[in-house]
Amino acid sequence: MVSLGPALERLAGYASASHWRACALLLLLALGSFLPGFSTLPPFDRDEPRFAQASKQMLESGDFVDIRFQQEARHKKPVGIYWLQSAAVSAGEHFGVPDARVQMWLYRLPSLVGAIATVLLTYWALLAFVSPRLALLGGALMAAAVLLGVEARIAKTDAVLAACAVATMGALARAWLDWTRSLPFVPDRRNWLVFWGATAIALLIKGPIVPMIWGLAIIVLSIRERSFRWLKPLRPLSGLILCLIVVMPWVAAIAWKTGGAFFSESVGNDMLGKVAEGQEKHWGPPGLYLLIFFGTYWPAAAFAAMAVPFAWVRRREPQILFLLAWIIPSWIVFEAVPTKLPHYVLPLYPAITALLLLAVVNDGINRFRFGAVATAWLVFIVPAALVGVILYANWTFDHTLPYIALPVLALALIVAVLVVNAFRRSDFEGALWRCVVASLLLSIGVFGLAYDSLRSLHLSPRLAESVRAAGCANPAVMTVGYREPSLVFLTGTDLAMGADGAAAAAFLAQPGCRVALVEKRFALDFQAAIARAGTVPRLVTTIRGFNINGGKPLEIGVFARQ
Incomplete structure (x- = not known):
């Protein structure tokens, strides 16, 4: 056996000897x-x-x-993620978390659970393709993937959706490989319940995305077999009834509540809008996902690219065919849709992980192939570029450096070099485990230490803090110029959005405790309107920072009147 290094070798061997140990290790890696x-x-x-x-x-x-953002109907996604987030915040309130409703980490808990479930379900799905030892490695690589790590920290749908996708595809793989006599064990009789249960949850989370992924795979595989009979163990009729039982109560309620407006908005405007044109400035050309793949699937992306020739040569084998059916049709759809967001392809990454591991175990990666070592160096180049961007941003925006993060970031880059060295020795399994270690260190360095020092990017938290420092409880607040949703979340649902400086002056002239946040480009109009009104608001502070979404520096005055 190729050595993984003494510590990694012993750890992989010990954990993979038991499913419980493997899951425990993956849980620790995911949390780390x-x-x-x-x-x-x-x-x-x-x-x-x-x-x-x-x-x-x-x-x-x-x-x-109903789903609303302030007074605006938010008829874009189904209700599932909002229920999960509301439940998490309610639990936080129950257990005494201070100001639970403005603690973003509580809203992120469903994403964290979804990301951990994606890691564990990747291990479960990969057991249909590779040994427990390699399935353990596959789960670890998903925990290390940059894109899943980002989605675990964002309070939205995609980590939970990825868990649903890998659950359905793991169940589908068992049905397919059992049919083709490629499965080394008999599928559990409850396999159909996993498939349809995950589908029902996915429908409530993000509509038809997961059914699209397994539906395209089923079409490809059934054309190959010229039959749909291999789907019989999944009990399609019972499964569809289960989905209807889970989904239809809310569908009926939202249809009655909105008079059908939810479906015209979510399907007609949101979904079809993404197909017709790039929505909300998220347009991208075909091929964009391939271009950013080496960043979003870092650290394993370089090795996955080397597995492509292996997958092509053995594309007719049942295991490889299934994984290609999981990846290629949906990837083509995502590339064809003008709206491009990195997380769209996340549900396909467990299949890429499986292909990579099959290539490793079947000598499908050639260290001597032209350009292989240069490709492996991407494991170092990608984080080195990220560290460079972080240092540049810290110095440019805040005139400092994240000193406490530098040793951890340097250690992550050193381990990335060790990955390349292991690859050059043809120690592919050891290289991939070192990838996991490098990713753990980078996560600690970037998210745990470095990002917090970028205070210029924390505009909304600093503005919300200045509102609390205005000197009165529960002030009425208006913002002019800076209109990011994070400010609404942190300051309150009743945050008013002013059109210009005159609106802010008129707002402050009304009775009661009031705070106005006025961006610098509206300052002259604001001061002129204040002078005409004869009011004298107090300048609490001036907040300077950089708005990533606008791509420009901002200066915002915080004015209070009691």
């Missing part, structure tokens, strides 16, 4: 990857605070059917 920064990172505009604010408003209003 996902927890750094989990509770300290500010809300990521714009999607995360939109989801969290809508969940918060459910708790405020007691309406758990």
Whole structure:
């Protein structure tokens, strides 16, 4: 056996000897990857605070059917993630978490659970393809993947959706490989329940995305077999009834509540809008996902790329065919849709992991192939570039460096070099385990230590803090110019959005404790309107920072009147 290094060798051997040990190790790896920064990172505009604010408003209003962001109907996604987030916050309140409804980490808990489930379910799914030892490695590589680590820290749908996707595809793989006599064990009789239960949850989380993934795979495989009979163990009729039982109560309730407007908005505007044109400035050309793959699937992406020739040569074998049917049709759909967001392809990454491991165990990766070592160096180049960006941003925006993070980031880069050295010795399994270690260190360095020092990017938390420092309880607040959803989440559902400086001046002229946040480009109009009104608001502070979404520096005055 190729050596993994004494410590990694013993750890992999010990954990893979028992499914419980393997799951325990994967749980620890997932927590080590996902927890750094989990509770300290500010809300990521714009999607995360939109989801969290809508969940918060459910708790405020007691309406758990309709979905709203302030007064605007948010008829884009089904209700599942909002229910999960509301339940997490309610549990936080029950256990005495201070100010639970503005603690973003509580809203992130469903994403954390979804990401951990994705890791564990990847291990379960891969047991249909490789040995427990390699399945353990596959789960570890998913825990190490950059994209899953990001989604674990964001309060939205995609980590939970990825868990649903890998559960359905793991169950589908067992049905297919049993039919082709390629499965080394007999599938559990409850396999159909896993498939349809995960599908039902996925429908409530993000509509038809997961059914699209397994539906395209089923079409490809059934054309290959010229039969759908291999699906019989999955009990399609019983499964569809289960989905209807789970989904239809809310579907009927939202249809009655909105008069059918939810479906015209979610299907007609949101879904079809993404197909017709790039939505919300998220347009991207075909091929973009391949281009960013080496960053989003880091650290294993370089080795996955080397497995492509192996997958092509053995594409007709049942295992490889299934994984290609999982990946290629859906990948083509995502590339063809003009709206491009990195997380769209996340449900396909467990299949890529399986292909990589099959290539490793079947001598499908050639260290002597032209360009192989250069490709392996991407394991070092990608994090080195990220560290460079972080250092540049710290120095440019805040005139400092994340000193406490530097030793950890340097150690992550050293381990990345050790990955390349292991690859050059043809120690592929050892290289991949070292990838996991490098990712753990990078996660601690970036999310746990370095990002917190980028105070210029924390505009909304600093503005919310200045509102609390205005000197009165529960002030009415208006913002002019800066309109990010994170500010609504942190300051309150009733945050007013002013059109110009005159609106802010008129707002402050009204009775009661009031705070106005005025961006610098509206300052002259604001001061002129204040002078005409004869009011004298107090300048609490001036907040300077950088808005990533706008791509520009901002200066915002915080004015209070009591």
